[in-house]
Amino acid sequence: MSMRVVVLGAGIVGAACARELARAGLAVTVLDRGGPAAATTAHGEGNVLVSDKGPGPELELARMSRRLWEEALAEAGGRPDADRVEWDPKGGIVVATTDAGARGLAEFAAGQRAAGVTVETLDAPGLAAAEPQVTRDFALAVHYPGDAQVQPVGAAAFLLGDALRAGAGLRTGVEVLGAVTRGGRITAVRTSAGTVEGDVFVNAAGPWSGAVAARLGAPVDVRPRRGEVLVTTPQPPTVFHKVYDADYVGAVGSGAEELQASAVVESTRAGTILLGSSRRRVGFDDRIRPEVLSVIAGKALRLFPCLAGVPVMRAYGGFRPYVPDHLPVIGPDPRLPGLWHATGHEGAGIGLSVGTGRVLGDLLLGREPEIDAGPFRVDRPAVLFEGDDQ
Template sequence: MKHTEVAVIGGGIVGCAVAYYTAKRGVAVTIIEKDELASGTSSHCDGNILAIDKDPGFDSQMSLKSQELVDQLAKELSLEFEYRQPGSILVCETDDEMEAAEKWVKMQKEAGLPFRMLDRSDLRQESKYLADDLPGGLECASDSTVNPYMLTYALFEEAKTYGVSFLKKTTVMNINFVNNQYLIETDQGSVTAKYVVNCGGVWAPKIGEMLEIPIPIFPRKGHLLVASRQVPVSPRKVMEFGYLMSKFGGKRQVDAETERYGVALVFEPTQSQNFLLGSSREFAGFDIDVNWDVVTCMAKRGIRFYPKMSDMNVIRMYAGLRPWTKDHLPIVSKVDKYPGYYIAAGHEGDGISLAAITGKVISEMISGDKTSIETDPLRYDRFNKEVYV
């Protein structure tokens, strides 16, 4: 039987960030992962560290703090993870969206974030391949991008220098709380721990059930296309303003299929000279099979904003699952019912963006220190029973 002070369940980017920041404080940490590092959502997503798509106020401030931490990680981690900070933009399709964007920028600037409006000429300078009829958009200068797979491994490799151990291909079968410690039964033997951090992502509720802890996280499916970049389409991350409405459940002026699948333009150039094209959002359980109707819809949406894309080749496509919560904020919290039990999950499409601040906050909670950000909006007990229905 193995003993550890902190057992982190889940070896995605959030779990590795928790392990890194906690072990850095001199605490013994073990990651338990049912497959390999970054084998779930962390390897089926883009690599954005964004504030541009966050609600002004707590949400955007949390993202800004995480951006600052990722900038520090780029200096302190031994392995590189394709970190760049080119900023990002949202493009508007209509004059109504431009009016809404101006209000969005005003609120974000009042919150202290580096936002500014862009007009039609700004878009032409951004990329000659953007559609001519777009009236403008907005920019957030602090947004950055990483390779999520590489960042997960960089965090883990650095965590190993602080003594973190890793149990891969190890499935947690049951958890009991006995004599003020946790007995974690796996298919590879048992582990005891003083603290448990549930970083299971879309599988966090299954881990919670082992101690009768209902966790209101649900899988939300999303597709990505990987295309070859015959021409330099755009130098940085570009999304449509309608992405905000797709993310938060608002109504857009789009066709029924685009609305049904929550499709919105997300363009991201990679360091390997290809580009990623998204995005879609649908509740389809744990199904990650590629839906060709969704792929076709996404391709059409990309061509609407970048007509030149019609001549470009798709290399591959895949789907992943986002851990969705009703209020679009993650759960980063202790669970009062069980001392030493924490949840760090439910980031939806912001797991890459918020992994660093999540890991740091959990390490601070375990150590009993003041947290780097306010955590009340992230509390587990903010949900009521209607969410579980």
């Protein structure tokens, strides 16, 4: 009988795990309390980045996942769902507007270059050719041709569709309430729609992973981190890469609760321009804060003064799954046999999803992963904690 795997969460990470395991021949069921890709995934920008990750395990996961994205889409050929991923390997450009920022960016880029990432320094004519509308008042600009973008919901639907074609099942409107254990092992989850049995349970609930894990009796320190994005009306071609200021990497790596903001500007296939980004630890408070949107807009205008007067047609926000050491959590939970985790990607879940699915699948099936999975283990100090503040 095939191993029965229950994936808890139908966001892009859960979809990637389901795809990997179903294609390996396992009997997979995906549960979600809402709908597929309806929460964190639907509120992202679709980043598939190497530019914001310093040398180390997350960068290695990002590079592997970047390759796997292209392989998955190439395998799908011209399928309509592959086209809806809106894969755009447009590259990224990081701009430092101060001397201090330039020094930090130069050091960061040198470390990435030494780790094998393609990094190209742009002079003033080079930056103007790449981004005609970007500010000319800059101290350093670097180009990362490996950065890409997808439409997040389309990308998640593509992965989930592959899982369903391989025999996986999907149940929505099902909330996990607790665990059923036998002999110290989890054998089922109690849900709002009854008990669901399985041999392996994968916690891929994103920002809600901490709460889900606590309900299952094996708490992990995964918390929500709020972010907002502004969306302009469709514009003529204006922004041709993902362009962000050098403060972005610091904001990503910060653990501060208060607002961390930096300019991130990119266009979509529909012609809209996305303006980000912010990071705040406010629990699950989902209120849109005008003062936060104002900071985002102001920083975007410093990069692209031409956006002054461009109408903003909407703003949206969502929650990222934050872990204090800023590394994903991938692997088995040693406290509760049968429970696995695939979470904690914060704002990088879109890009890291397929790599996460591959690493989890390799570990579950007893294969040696392509990269070292040790840094993502569940039983590291940043993840396990005793407390009730989820």
